[in-house]
Amino acid sequence: MLRLTDLQLPLDHPEAELRSAILARLGIGADELIGFTIFRRSFDARKKSAISLIYTLDVELRNEAQHLTRLHGNRQVGPTPDTTYHFVAQAPSGLRERPVVIGTGPCGLFAGLILAQMGFRPIILERGKAVRERTRDTWALWRKGELDPESNVQFGEGGAGTFSDGKLYSQIKDPRHLGRKVLMEFVKADAPPEILYVSKPHIGTFRLVKMVEQMRASIEELGGEFRFESRVTDIEIDAGKNGGQVRGVVLASGEQIATNHVVLAIGHSARDTFQMLVERGVYVEAKPFSLGFRIEHPQSLIDNCRFGINAGNPILGAADYKLVHHCSNGRSVYSFCMCPGGTVVAATSEPGRVVTNGMSQYSRNERNANSGIVVGITPADYPGGPLAGIAFQRQWESRAFELGGGNYEAPGQLVGDFIADRPSTKFGAVLPSYKPGVRLGDLNSALPDYVIAAIREALPEFDKQIKGFAMHDAVLTGVETRTSSPIRIKRNDDFQSLNTLGLYPAGEGAGYAGGILSAAVDGIKAAEAVGLNMLAKACGG
DSSP: OEEEEEEEEETTOOHHHHHHHHHHHHTOOGGGEEEEEEEEEEEEOSSGGGOEEEEEEEEEETTHHHHHHHTTTOTTEEEOOOOOOOOSOOOOTTOOOOOEEEOOSHHHHHHHHHHHHTTOOOEEEOSSOOHHHHHHHHHHHHHHOOOOTTSSSSSSTTOGGGGSOOBOOOOOOOTTOHHHHHHHHHHHTTOOGGGGTBSSOBOOHHHHHHHHHHHHHHHHHTTOEEESSOOEEEEEEEEETTEEEEEEEEETTSOEEEOSOEEEOOOTTOHHHHHHHHHTTOOOEEOOEEEEEEEEEEHHHHHHHHHGGGTTOTTTOSOOOOOEEEOTTSOEEEEEEEETTOEEEEOOOSTTOOOEEEEOOTTOOSSEEEEEEEEEEOGGGSOSSTTHHHHHHHHHHHHHHHHTTSSSOEEEEEHHHHHHTOOOOSOOSOOOOOSSOEEESOOTTSSOHHHHHHHHHHHHHHHHHSTTTTOTTOEEEEEEOOSSOSEEOOBOTTSSBSSEETEEEOTTTTTSOOSHHHHHHHHHHHHHHHHHHHHHHHTTO
């Protein structure tokens, strides 16, 4: 097949026009075209009155080699690349050792899936509950203010990505098309097939729940084993001259599981596990992350600003945005995890703290748009060792709990009042979606002074890009602290810890991914490294 790129058509073009455009672009007659599939569809909304769709297509032709020669030099036509996933190893028969995967977020699920598909029968440990039980516990916090520290937005089957917008795109380099493998597996697990070709695919929370269950079933059918409510409290490491070697893991129940290969796919909120790793001598270092608030606007405002008269077109869906501003105090402010037509959610995993995040359903049809408006910080802002960032996060999460009234309500302020530096006393046109609720007041003390100053400067600048972004009645809800992991568990090119053989740090918690797709791809790579290592040892290497 041939790959045809950058084919542009009007937003509301008739279906037959796509076939005609292919014929015209390739300069062929209708009898030469056998068929085509859409590989990617995006849109160009720079001219709101004339939004266009941009296609990448895989085209099947008669006399393909002849046409490829004729079109040589045309940058928009070439052979379709091989995006098939190729396994790097296969478990030898009789292998007794089983690898352990810690965590069932996107990274852990795909590490477990690939290991299972290669025949290594992984044991997959999750401190939280299975996804449906976990969902009930999460709703208990949102509706009743009742937190289960082991079963919430952060902990449980599916990881933090389960309660998100379900975005399935990233900016990672992916020469082996591992992202395609992720999307294909999601479609097998009942994700909508359109995620294979739309430019910014998403799934939404309710669909993710069902998909996670189906992926679990697939792994179990291949010999994998899931253990929920199985928190890892220790990793057994034999010390050596140049570091250590993993020999097993210990659960909170006291059970010991012997293994020489552990994929550490914990999320960015596994703070007790980070502490344990440091105490065991695993090399961990502090890394940058961001702090800020969630902001909510009417979704209709964002749609009209982005799409004009085409707002509401089902192909375009709910509009998103991506904003950044470099401030006079040297800080950068940017939008993070934008959730069109979604809600702000309570995302804490520790008692006495408030954390916000955003999520959307597949339909993205809630009244408000929300995103994090966050400020980048570095270890220089929180000196004190590899775990100092965790203490820094906790400080501001505890302050938010206090400002919210001590019952998991979140502190909030209207954007107009925040910019004018005055407390808010009542809501206007925008009602916040955060549950258990938002307590209006003054956010000045909710985050460090330099973060407050940077956001206060950035909001009017963002208004120049999206008119109405700094509208008085838009709502800021605090605090957003868990944008990414505050630590990195350094690893070598073979995916093993710098100083602990057999430990494979991967995904968002280890500091190597950000979002569902990149975490899943990192899980695939970690699984491949484990498989190759186990195969080599089994063969005497």
